[in-house]
Amino acid sequence: MKLLYTTSKLGIGGRMYQPKRVLQEPGTAVPEKIRSISGANKRRHSSDSESEPEGESSCSEEEKKEEKQEIEKLSSTNVNCAGKPEEDTKKPVVSQQAAPAVSSKPSCKPAVFVPVDRSPEIQEARLKLPILAEEQVIMEAINENPIVVICGETGSGKTTQVPQFLYEAGYTSSNGIIGITEPRRVAAVSMSQRVAKEMNLSHRVVSYQIRYEGNVTDETQIKFMTDGVLLKEVQKDFLLLKYKVIIIDEAHERSMYTDILIGLLSRIVPLREKKGLPLKLIIMSATLRVEDFTENTRLFAVTPPVLQVDARQFPVTVHFNKKTPLDDYSGECFRKVCKIHRMLPSGGILVFLTGQAEVHSLCRRLRKAFPFQKNSTAGDDDDRKESVEEMRKFKKSRRRRKAATLPQINLDNYAVVPVDEGDEDRDAETDDDIAGSDVDLDLGDGDSEEEEKSDSSLPLYVLPLYSLLAPEKQAKVFRPPPPGTRLCVVATNVAETSLTIPGIKYVVDCGKVKKRFYDKITGVSSFRVTWISQASANQRAGRAGRTEPGHCYRLYSSAVFMDFEKFSAPEITKRPVEDLILQMKALNIEKVINFPFPTPPPAEALAAAEELLIALGALKEPPMTGRLKEQQAAKLSCPISPLGRVMATFPVAPRYAKMLALSRQHDCLPYTITIVSAMTVRELFEEFDRPAASEEETVKLKGKKGRLVQMQRIWAGQGSLQKLGDLMVMLGAVGACEYSGCTPKFCEENGLRYKAMLEIRRLRGQLTTAVNSVCTDAGLYVDPKMKPPTEAQATYLRQIVLAGLGDHLARRVQAEELLDDKWKNAYKTALLDDPVFIHPSSVLFKQLPDFVVYQEIVETTKLYMKDRVSWQLPAVEVDYPEGIDRYKYFARFLLEGKVIEKLGSYSQCLLSSPLIMLKTWSKLQPRTEFLLQALVAENCDNRDALLAAWKKNPKYLLAAYCQWIPEVMQEDIAKQWPPVAL
DNA sequence: GAGCACTGC
Numbered sequence: 007m008k009l010l011y012t013t014s015k016l017g018i019g020g021r022m023y024q025p026k027r028v029l030q031e032p033g034t035a036v037p038e039k040i041r042s043i044s045g046a047n048k049r050r051h052s053s054d055s056e057s058e059p060e061g062e063s064s065c066s067e068e069e070k071k072e073e074k075q076e077i078e079k080l081s082s083t084n085v086n087c088a089g090k091p092e093e094d095t096k097k098p099v100v101s102q103q104a105a106p107a108v109s110s111k112p113s114c115k116p117a118v119f120v121p122v123d124r125s126p127e128i129q130e131a132r133l134k135l136p137i138l139a140e141e142q143v144i145m146e147a148i149n150e151n152p153i154v155v156i157c158g159e160t161g162s163g164k165t166t167q168v169p170q171f172l173y174e175a176g177y178t179s180s181n182g183i184i185g186i187t188e189p190r191r192v193a194a195v196s197m198s199q200r201v202a203k204e205m206n207l208s209h210r211v212v213s214y215q216i217r218y219e220g221n222v223t224d225e226t227q228i229k230f231m232t233d234g235v236l237l238k239e240v241q242k243d244f245l246l247l248k249y250k251v252i253i254i255d256e257a258h259e260r261s262m263y264t265d266i267l268i269g270l271l272s273r274i275v276p277l278r279e280k281k282g283l284p285l286k287l288i289i290m291s292a293t294l295r296v297e298d299f300t301e302n303t304r305l306f307a308v309t310p311p312v313l314q315v316d317a318r319q320f321p322v323t324v325h326f327n328k329k330t331p332l333d334d335y336s337g338e339c340f341r342k343v344c345k346i347h348r349m350l351p352s353g354g355i356l357v358f359l360t361g362q363a364e365v366h367s368l369c370r371r372l373r374k375a376f377p378f379q380k381n382s383t384a385g386d387d388d389d390r391k392e393s394v395e396e397m398r399k400f401k402k403s404r405r406r407r408k409a410a411t412l413p414q415i416n417l418d419n420y421a422v423v424p425v426d427e428g429d430e431d432r433d434a435e436t437d438d439d440i441a442g443s444d445v446d447l448d449l450g451d452g453d454s455e456e457e458e459k460s461d462s463s464l465p466l467y468v469l470p471l472y473s474l475l476a477p478e479k480q481a482k483v484f485r486p487p488p489p490g491t492r493l494c495v496v497a498t499n500v501a502e503t504s505l506t507i508p509g510i511k512y513v514v515d516c517g518k519v520k521k522r523f524y525d526k527i528t529g530v531s532s533f534r535v536t537w538i539s540q541a542s543a544n545q546r547a548g549r550a551g552r553t554e555p556g557h558c559y560r561l562y563s564s565a566v567f568m569d570f571e572k573f574s575a576p577e578i579t580k581r582p583v584e585d586l587i588l589q590m591k592a593l594n595i596e597k598v599i600n601f602p603f604p605t606p607p608p609a610e611a612l613a614a615a616e617e618l619l620i621a622l623g624a625l626k627e628p629p630m631t632g633r634l635k636e637q638q639a640a641k642l643s644c645p646i647s648p649l650g651r652v653m654a655t656f657p658v659a660p661r662y663a664k665m666l667a668l669s670r671q672h673d674c675l676p677y678t679i680t681i682v683s684a685m686t687v688r689e690l691f692e693e694f695d696r697p698a699a700s701e702e703e704t705v706k707l708k709g710k711k712g713r714l715v716q717m718q719r720i721w722a723g724q725g726s727l728q729k730l731g732d733l734m735v736m737l738g739a740v741g742a743c744e745y746s747g748c749t750p751k752f753c754e755e756n757g758l759r760y761k762a763m764l765e766i767r768r769l770r771g772q773l774t775t776a777v778n779s780v781c782t783d784a785g786l787y788v789d790p791k792m793k794p795p796t797e798a799q800a801t802y803l804r805q806i807v808l809a810g811l812g813d814h815l816a817r818r819v820q821a822e823e824l825l826d827d828k829w830k831n832a833y834k835t836a837l838l839d840d841p842v843f844i845h846p847s848s849v850l851f852k853q854l855p856d857f858v859v860y861q862e863i864v865e866t867t868k869l870y871m872k873d874r875v876s877w878q879l880p881a882v883e884v885d886y887p888e889g890i891d892r893y894k895y896f897a898r899f900l901l902e903g904k905v906i907e908k909l910g911s912y913s914q915c916l917l918s919s920p921l922i923m924l925k926t927w928s929k930l931q932p933r934t935e936f937l938l939q940a941l942v943a944e945n946c947d948n949r950d951a952l953l954a955a956w957k958k959n960p961k962y963l964l965a966a967y968c969q970w971i972p973e974v975m976q977e978d979i980a981k982q983w984p985p986v987a988l
Numbered sequence: 989g990a991g992c993a994c995t996g997c
Binding site for chain 1: 989990993994
């Protein structure tokens with residue numbers, strides 16, 4: 007325990023640290039800062055690191071070979087060999103004290119102190135951060151351990167300060183970089199800007215890199231980036247040699263890339279140690295739930311030490327409801343906000359709901375209850391200010407009277423309450439931070455009728471907030487509300503982590519969240535509203551204590567809260583993982599199942615991913631020989647194919663990467679790039695079906711909706727372009743938008759989401775670059791005046807799309823198969839027994855083509871297919887049936903002209919549709935039987951067999967075929983029979 | 989004839 011509390015001076019220049027003890031007095035029971043140093047890695051690697059010069063590595067061929075072997079070991083079963091002998095890891099903690107390693111063996115710790123010239127204001131602000139008092143402890147732990155976990159909640163300053171500690175301790179001298187990963191782009195950008203400012207350094211030194219942009223230079227020493235960026239870098243340089251330190255921030259969020267990075271780094275760190283170029287790994291988490299990292303011996307053979315730092319947060323009093331509303335949590339939110347607004351002192355309110363529609367309808371209700379007449383220039387009106395302020399004062403006095411009496415007549419305040427509820431009431435009293443407040447902040451959870459009445463004397467400034475909301479509308483929540491009003495933000499989960507709203511004092515938490523679920527077998531996704539986790543609830547509550555002490559009203563009982571899961575499941579366990587698996591295979595990790603995941607994905611998900619990648623040709627097919635068991639084993643460890651390597655370089659889902667890889671032909675690349683970009687970016691079109699804020703808005707929304715539908719019909723094109731279905735709509739929309747300069751005005755007028763269009767533009771740019779670097783002679787560029795594809799190209803594009811979505815083919819259920827009404831207008835897919843449908847928003851909704859290819863199936867009221875391409879003809883990829891059906895299909899293709907090109911010219915004149923070959927009642931037409939018998943007689947179920955039969959007998963099939971042709975044409979056909987050159 | 993939270997390359 008004590009080891010890391012040593013006050014010994016560190017060899018980093020003249021800098022002195024305050025002894026820890028002083029800071030932690032007065033002798034209260036200081037919480038353990040170091041939760042676990044058992045087995046902290048005490049084996050010094052001095053011999054390696056001292057003898058070899060730092061920063062220089064001559065990479066001989068042998069070393070490269072060794073590296074490759076080590077990398078391959080990642081996929082071997084022997085994951086425990088992280089390069090440390092067993093006995094060392096078991097050394098008791100005491101023995102470490104006996105060997106004060108810090109002074110005797112400096113190991114990889116840089117002995118430098120780099121001065122930083124901070125402004126006095128910054129310096130002052132920094133000193134208020136609790137983490138600053140921990141600098142010495144943190145740096146000692148980092149110096150002595152290759153891997154350290156730091157826990158500290160939001161407000162601890164760990165993200166901004168730890169990189170500075172490392173910089174000052176010389177970790178960036180000798181050309182090393184400190185890399186920090188963030189799960190979100192905004193965080194990477196804003197953190198880099200803040201740290202640059204705090205350190206008084208240029209953006210050339212403290213930089214960021216996100217998907218489409220960055221300001222990294224040769225001088226960069228501290229680099230903030232998104233986790234995906236670092237994962238891509240591992241692909242180029244497995245050992246991440248330019249980094250001296252990697253910090254994984256927000257590891258508790260358990261984003262997919264973060265998890266993979268931690269798994270990879272657990273192997274990279276010992277590899278770097280071995281090379282004499284040690285890399286430090288720092289995992290930062292907001293919660294103390296880090297066992298998945300620390301107690302996972304597959305991940306880290308030696309348990310890394312865990313440091314805990316305090317956060318500077320204001321206290322938040324949590325109030326539970328006594329009753330948990332069964333389903334109307336939205337209504338309960340309304341009532342709670344009304345009470346807060348009427349009875350409690352000023353301060354912003356933040357409400358958590360689950361979706362756009364809910365957000366808008368609550369906004370509408372609240373605005374109705376507390377109208378706020380905004381003038382043309384909302385809120386900046388000084389004339390009004392006074393009167394509003396006066397009104398407010400008046401209201402305040404009235405409210406006080408009310409507040410003093412209301413809680414006492416709360417009918418829900420029974421004398422007999424369950425124990426915990428009683429406690430909650432006490433919490434509210436004792437924790438009440440507003441001295442002299444005369445209001446009971448525990449509002450109870452009763453209904454009361456009067457709240458529905460409109461009260462314009464108490465203006466509430468109500469704003470919606472969700473991710474898909476236009477940025478300028480989102481930005482409103484960051485500005486102070488108009489004078490005399492109270493801010494009330496009704497938000498989805500964005501407000502939980504991604505966006506922090508200033509001035510929030512009250513949080514209303516419905517306890518629910520809308521999540522996407524995937525069926526592991528069928529891949530069908532659905533959205534469900536579930537209870538949040540305890541960690542989530544606490545995160546939401548924390549949003550009330552950013553600027554002053556706050557209150558959180560949970561619309562569920564504490565008993566229900568106790569039943570919540572402690573933490574939500576890591577993303578990697580809940581999602582299809584084909585993209586990850588491809589990335590890993592590209593790193594030569596073949597036995598993915600043995601990868602040291604902090605939490606592994608379910609076996610079904612791994613198998614499904616592997617299967618899809620094999621089908622796409624990204625992995626080499628497993629051998630079909632040998633024992634079943636071996637075959638099964640081989641199936642889960644297929645090596646990557648050359649195609650797979652190309653696909654892995656494209657930063658999109660493997661399905662789309664396959665489409666790109668195929669599009670060299672017929673100048674389709676620019677179109678495929680655009681289609682893939684549009685399919686990757688979510689929600690191209692504005693949502694107009696939501697509840698409106700007012701009657702006039704309802705009318706406005708309707709108008710916009712109509713305009714969009716009209717435009718979509720235009721974008722859908724004509725002829726074979728139309729068969730590209732919804733993808734043509736996307737292509738047309740993007741094309742039109744770019745043609746007009748991609749202006750916010752154009753988007754606004756045509757129902758396009760401006761943000762989505764920008765993202766598509768940037769993704770097109772990135773994919774174009776990626777394709778150009780694979781096909782060096784492609785010479786592609788992003789053309790803002792891209793013409794629509796030609797008819798022929800549109801047909802190729804359909805095939806290209808099908809190549810990526812081959813398993814997403816749905817067949818229209820024919821009238822004669824209509825056994826049940828539920829199959830009306832339905833489609834059948836390979837994997838699902840249930841009918842699936844074309845979504846009413848599709849341009850193909852009324853068209854009902856025989857075959858469609860879909861992007862995904864989402865289950866709502868029915869199973870709906872999203873973003874379809876139409877197929878009038880069955881695709882060749884369809885499994886060829888066995889038995890008599892083989893001949894039926896072959897007959898059909900033959901008649902359609904798919905087998906023999908020349909017969910195609912007659913396909914329009916046929917007396918019956920080739921499709922009837924497949925009908926159950928086909929026998930009713932003699933010509934079907936006749937043709938079928940002729941084919942069966944010669945075993946003709948493929949083109950080669952047909953050609954062979956013609957060689958034997960040139961008049962073969964003529965009679966049977968003529969039955970399908972009008973008499974006038976029969977003579978002509980007979981002359982040219984057989985319709986091929988033999 | 990509809991109703992999708994959030995995020996990264």
